[in-house]
Amino acid sequence: MKSIRTKTTLSYAVLAILLVAGISVLSTLKIESYFKDRLVDDLSHQADLIFLFLSSDSSLSFQEINDRVKAVSGIEKLRITLIDADGKVIADSDVPVDRLSSVENHLHRPEVQQALTQPIGVDTRHSVTVGRDFLYVAKAVISNPKNGFSRAARFIRLSVPLEDVQSRTSEIRFTILTVGVIAFILITIVSVFISRHVTRSMVQIARSVERIRTGNLDEHIPITSDDEVGQVARAVNELVDKLKSDIVQLKRLERVRSEFLGNVSHELRTPIFALQGFLETLLNGAVNDPTVNRSFLEKAQVNATRLNALLTDLINISQIESGEMLMSFRFFRINDFLRAIEQDFVQAAKQKQVTLVFDAQCGESTEVYGDRERLRQVMDNLIDNAIKYNTPEGEVLVTSVEKNGTVEIGVKDTGVGIAPEHMSRIFERFYRVDKDRSREVGGTGLGLAIVKHIVEAHESSVDAQSSPGKGSIFRFTLRKG
Ligand SMILES: Nc1ncnc2c1ncn2[C@@H]1O[C@H](COP(=O)(O)OP(=O)(O)O)[C@@H](O)[C@H]1O
Numbered sequence: 001m002k003s004i005r006t007k008t009t010l011s012y013a014v015l016a017i018l019l020v021a022g023i024s025v026l027s028t029l030k031i032e033s034y035f036k037d038r039l040v041d042d043l044s045h046q047a048d049l050i051f052l053f054l055s056s057d058s059s060l061s062f063q064e065i066n067d068r069v070k071a072v073s074g075i076e077k078l079r080i081t082l083i084d085a086d087g088k089v090i091a092d093s094d095v096p097v098d099r100l101s102s103v104e105n106h107l108h109r110p111e112v113q114q115a116l117t118q119p120i121g122v123d124t125r126h127s128v129t130v131g132r133d134f135l136y137v138a139k140a141v142i143s144n145p146k147n148g149f150s151r152a153a154r155f156i157r158l159s160v161p162l163e164d165v166q167s168r169t170s171e172i173r174f175t176i177l178t179v180g181v182i183a184f185i186l187i188t189i190v191s192v193f194i195s196r197h198v199t200r201s202m203v204q205i206a207r208s209v210e211r212i213r214t215g216n217l218d219e220h221i222p223i224t225s226d227d228e229v230g231q232v233a234r235a236v237n238e239l240v241d242k243l244k245s246d247i248v249q250l251k252r253l254e255r256v257r258s259e260f261l262g263n264v265s266h267e268l269r270t271p272i273f274a275l276q277g278f279l280e281t282l283l284n285g286a287v288n289d290p291t292v293n294r295s296f297l298e299k300a301q302v303n304a305t306r307l308n309a310l311l312t313d314l315i316n317i318s319q320i321e322s323g324e325m326l327m328s329f330r331f332f333r334i335n336d337f338l339r340a341i342e343q344d345f346v347q348a349a350k351q352k353q354v355t356l357v358f359d360a361q362c363g364e365s366t367e368v369y370g371d372r373e374r375l376r377q378v379m380d381n382l383i384d385n386a387i388k389y390n391t392p393e394g395e396v397l398v399t400s401v402e403k404n405g406t407v408e409i410g411v412k413d414t415g416v417g418i419a420p421e422h423m424s425r426i427f428e429r430f431y432r433v434d435k436d437r438s439r440e441v442g443g444t445g446l447g448l449a450i451v452k453h454i455v456e457a458h459e460s461s462v463d464a465q466s467s468p469g470k471g472s473i474f475r476f477t478l479r480k481g
């Protein structure tokens, strides 16, 4: 894997190469053409001046013109050629007069052809005879009819070897290249530092994340900036914090689960052991003892009933808590519902010498919205508790009142009550204020936990109030139809 640092440095380096190369090539080309343009300009001027000089004296012979051409060429270090309208060379600084007639016709030289139609004709050529590159500049001249020579001349052409320009541009090219290489090296060094600086916090985050990955959840990335890198650092820190709290929660849930399992096995074991004990005693001979056999059998039965109640509640609570409990909500008449419950509790209340009063203040046709079966379980548990934890001659009052769009149902008793320190815990699974009493009256410790879950599934909550020795009241509301 290439690190961000390497990638950044490489990109900078590539960019520097492209930039330096581009600038070098462009500037060299530009400088070359600038020099050439200037040279052409100079030559053009010189051509004008030289022609003026040559044609100033109308009495000059061809020989004298040629001598002058040679002299000027010697001073100016350039070759001068005079050409007539037919392309014939009539004077040339490099050719003696007597050999002029053998010089090739110049009419079709590119610079001469150009000079026919344009103010100036330019060409660069490699001269095979001299073995060098030459720049040729030709100009058409206005002939002077009074002057024999000038009448004949139609073009003046100057040429210089290009070496000078070429050597100067190659010098400049070399300088540019040297500067370019130095710039490239500098840019690369600077980019190493810049990318190191820019990626430092990223590298730090990467290292921290690696440590977190290998299990060190106490790793905390220092936030050094407010930019995107800082945001990443902050996000990772938050993620780790969340992970830590999730783990804490998971551990807590795991502890609650194993506690519950411990409670369950303990709760189940108690009636099973009792049952085993009574049956064993009976088998060991007590069955034939008419004074105890019946009571032992009855006690065995009580424990079997308890076991059954416990299993029923356990199944209920596990269904509720795992979300498997399917609720079926519909509207039903609250008065019918309560009357049916009253019927079923008359006997139990009588047995406990508790007066059971139902005070339904709702209209006969008032309907509530909920799961009738599950609400029946709620009422059973609440009334069962109100009777069980009551005192002889006590009273249980079940009320139903309409209250702004809801029906409030209350179960009030005049029983033993619950001390404030227990109030917050009575809805926990297996929590009992008085273990012995609960067991004695056949409680499982799961009733109020089931009540709480069911009422909450109706988007409501149970309100419990109690004063020890006086009694308690449990209330919840249902949506009115
Ligand atoms: N009406 C009440 N009066 C006094 N104590 C109550 C009442 N209802 C519940 N409790 C207390 O709350 C505990 C939990 O109730 P519950 O979950 O129904 O379990 P249990 O099976 O013991 O009745 C009971 O053991 C009891 O101590």
Ligand SMILES: [Mg+2]
Binding pocket: 381, 384, 385, 443, 444, 445, 447, 448
């Ligand atoms: Mg109960």
